[in-house]
Amino acid sequence: MTRTPNAAELAAWRAFLAAHARVTETLEKELEEAAGLPLGWYDVLVQLDESEAGRLRMHDLARAVLLSRAGLTRLVDRMCAAGLVAREACESDRRGRFVALTAAGREALHRAAPAHLAGVYEHFSAHLSPAQAESLRAVLERVLAAQPLRH
């Protein structure tokens, strides 16, 4: 028989949900206002910028940005149209496509990043002591690692 959360655990869970909703909402609006960039676009730019060659396969990118592959296809469509990324053929596997950062994409990221990171600090990190940040990371990575794999 599995346990259910006790009062303290349930309160933590609810705070987790509420904090996530509010903080992402705030950051989304700030980023939109400061750089005209939705949070999902920023996330894609970051993932590409951090990758080896500045490009990733759709499948890997979808995993990284927590979006279904269908959703990512549309997101990349929009970002291609905006000139921030470009699709490239994959020679070694002709089913695949790369999504690559363009110069404009890299520039948009570098323009948006300082304000966004300042927002992450102000609305999130500022409320954590160094020990709490480390504890939070450890706990949440444990939670994450325990999730059932998708597909």
Next chain:
Amino acid sequence: MTRTPNAAELAAWRAFLAAHARVTETLEKELEEAAGLPLGWYDVLVQLDESEAGRLRMHDLARAVLLSRAGLTRLVDRMCAAGLVAREACESDRRGRFVALTAAGREALHRAAPAHLAGVYEHFSAHLSPAQAESLRAVLERVLAAQPLRH
């Protein structure tokens, strides 16, 4: 000049985003499968069940479930159609409407709750020591309290 997150703080933030996405995704699917109930519906049922009279004004309910009032109108439409809640007139303020739990709604909640709470335990609480749960709650409530008020 505002700070930006250091490496540990950024890792905590990313773990926060990823853990939220994965855990809610898992719980959503489990609840849907076990009770045919989207997470948003469950949340509405819980809020109403915990309220004084088993009913709330749209405005208050919208705040509680982290949804815009427009979004809530549609959600309540669907739940009314399903018979889980009913709209009631508000005598003291004729602009307002109450949303009230029906018998079917209360029953759906009580049928869904055990499995859902077990899921919250399994996918979230189980990975927290009592001290960590308490620390997490405190930190996240502090983060939450610091958010700019909406409207």
Next chain:
DNA sequence: ATACTATAGTTGCACTGGCAACTATCGGAG
């Protein structure tokens, strides 16, 4: 080589959610 199964990515469709505009009502100022 052939066939069979698995995987990468895209598309049709339906659903959900937000914004802005709208109606109805409230509450205070003159």
Next chain:
DNA sequence: CTCCGATAGTTGCCAGTGCAACTATAGTAT
């Protein structure tokens, strides 16, 4: 009492997302 700004809720419209179905290609067994 009347007007006027504020508030509650709904609706039109549109953007974003997932699921399932589809096409194309890869990998594997015979």
